[in-house]
Structures are given as C-alpha cells and as structure tokens.
Amino acid sequence: MSHQPVNTDDPDMDLPDSLTVTDPRWAKVLLDGREIGFYSLFLGRDLSVGEAATASGQSLNTAYVHVRRLLRLGLLVVGGETRRAGRLVKTYQLVAHSLFVPYEVTAYDSYESFLYHYIDLPSARMLSRSVARARAGFAPSYGIEITRVGGQIDLRPASAPGEPLNARLPHRPAVYNLALDDLMLENADAKALQAELRELWQKYRARNGSRRYVLRLGLAPYPEDA
Numbered sequence: 001m002s003h004q005p006v007n008t009d010d011p012d013m014d015l016p017d018s019l020t021v022t023d024p025r026w027a028k029v030l031l032d033g034r035e036i037g038f039y040s041l042f043l044g045r046d047l048s049v050g051e052a053a054t055a056s057g058q059s060l061n062t063a064y065v066h067v068r069r070l071l072r073l074g075l076l077v078v079g080g081e082t083r084r085a086g087r088l089v090k091t092y093q094l095v096a097h098s099l100f101v102p103y104e105v106t107a108y109d110s111y112e113s114f115l116y117h118y119i120d121l122p123s124a125r126m127l128s129r130s131v132a133r134a135r136a137g138f139a140p141s142y143g144i145e146i147t148r149v150g151g152q153i154d155l156r157p158a159s160a161p162g163e164p165l166n167a168r169l170p171h172r173p174a175v176y177n178l179a180l181d182d183l184m185l186e187n188a189d190a191k192a193l194q195a196e197l198r199e200l201w202q203k204y205r206a207r208n209g210s211r212r213y214v215l216r217l218g219l220a221p222y223p224e225d226a
C-alpha cells in the first residue's frame with residue numbers, strides 16, 4: 001500500500017500492515033538516526049505523550065513537541081482514548097505497522113549513496129565518538145601504533161610505543177573496533193560467519209543490561225572494481 005492521507009483523529013481506524021512511503025518529508029524523518037529512537041516507540045503500539053516521554057527519557061514538553069510534529073506530517077495517528085485521573089488522554093501510534101522507504105524517495109541518486117549517508121555514516125560517526133570517549137579514560141593521551149602481530153600488520157591504539165590500550169581489563173568498559181580487515185573466505189565460510197554474527201547479535205540484544213553500547217557489524221564481498 002502506498003502512502004495516502006489518513007484521518008489522524010479516528011481512533012477506530014484500522015491501520016495497514018504495510019505502507020510504502022512516497023513523501024520525501026516522511027523519508028527524511030524515518031531515516032534520521034536522531035528521530036528513530038522516538039518515533040519507533042509508536043510502532044505497533046499505542047502510547048500517550050507521557051508514556052513516550054518516560055520511555056525516551058525526554059521531558060513531557062519535548063515529547064509533546066515531537067508528537068505534534070509527527071501528527072502534522074501524518075506519521076502518527078490517534079490510536080485510542082482513555083480516561084486517566086478524570087481526564088481524557090489520547091494515545092498515538094505510527095500510521096502503519098510497517099513502513100517501507102524506497103531510496104528513490106530520498107535525496108540520493110543511487111542505493112550506494114543512500115546507504116552511506118543514511119545508515120553507514122551516522123552509525124560510523126557514533127561508533128567513532130563512543131570509542132574515542134571510552135578510550136580517553138584509559139590514558140591521558142594516545143595514538144596509533146603500527147606493528148606486526150601474529151604475522152599480520154596491526155594498527156592498534158596505544159598510549160606510547162609498546163604500550164597498547166588494553167580494553168580487556170575487567171574495570172574498563174568493553175571497547176572493540178575492527179574498522180577494516182581483509183578476509184579470504186570461501187562462500188560457505190562467509191555464509192557461516194554471516195549466520196554466526198547474526199546469532200551472536202541476537203543473543204546479546206535480548207539481554208537487558210544497565211549500560212547502553214554501540215555495536216556496528218558489517219560483512220560483504222569486495223566489489224571487483226575496488
């Protein structure tokens with residue numbers, strides 16, 4: 001189903017299971033890493049502004065501003081109404097249970113450009129910032145040491161020559177950043193690695209710990225023209 005205007009004040013409206021986005025304004029919001037954490041709260045469930053504020057850690061006023069903007073765009077609809085403490089409170093949800101954003105609706109002319117700007121670049125920036133700030137607590141200053149480890153060239157963070165920053169010490173936060181590595185694999189091994197990475201991610205995603213971490217995984221065959 002394509003993006004069509006909906007009545008945002010009809011709590012009895014049946015939402016579509018899937019919706020294809022045709023509005024570039026929707027695409028911009030839906031693919032903005034700064035927006036996902038808030039609007040995704042309303043995906044497949046009804047929340048009041050207060051509940052969204054609590055879940056997102058935002059103030060009530062900030063959450064209200066976000067909800068009003070999403071309503072104006074048509075991305076949120078009224079999901080229901082309930083009476084709380086003697087007053088009627090509206091709940092909201094996203095306009096569909098699933099949203100598909102074709103890259104043609106974005107500002108980019110190829111899937112590669114779309115992928116880089118909307119997904120890779122924001123996540124890479126967040127990972128770099130998180131790694132740098134975590135490592136800043138390991139030593140007052142550090143650089144990159146280029147050496148050979150186990151027969152392989154290794155570029156590793158170090159506080160001084162011969163003094164690598166050891167993130168494996170128990171009292172330090174978990175930090176690991178393998179930015180680029182060449183693997184020579186047969187297709188069967190590459191598919192096995194793909195499955196294992198996904199299983200590992202799903203295993204730890206199910207945990208509900210007290211600290212938030214950034215995780216970025218990627219695997220693909222080198223393009224022939226690289």
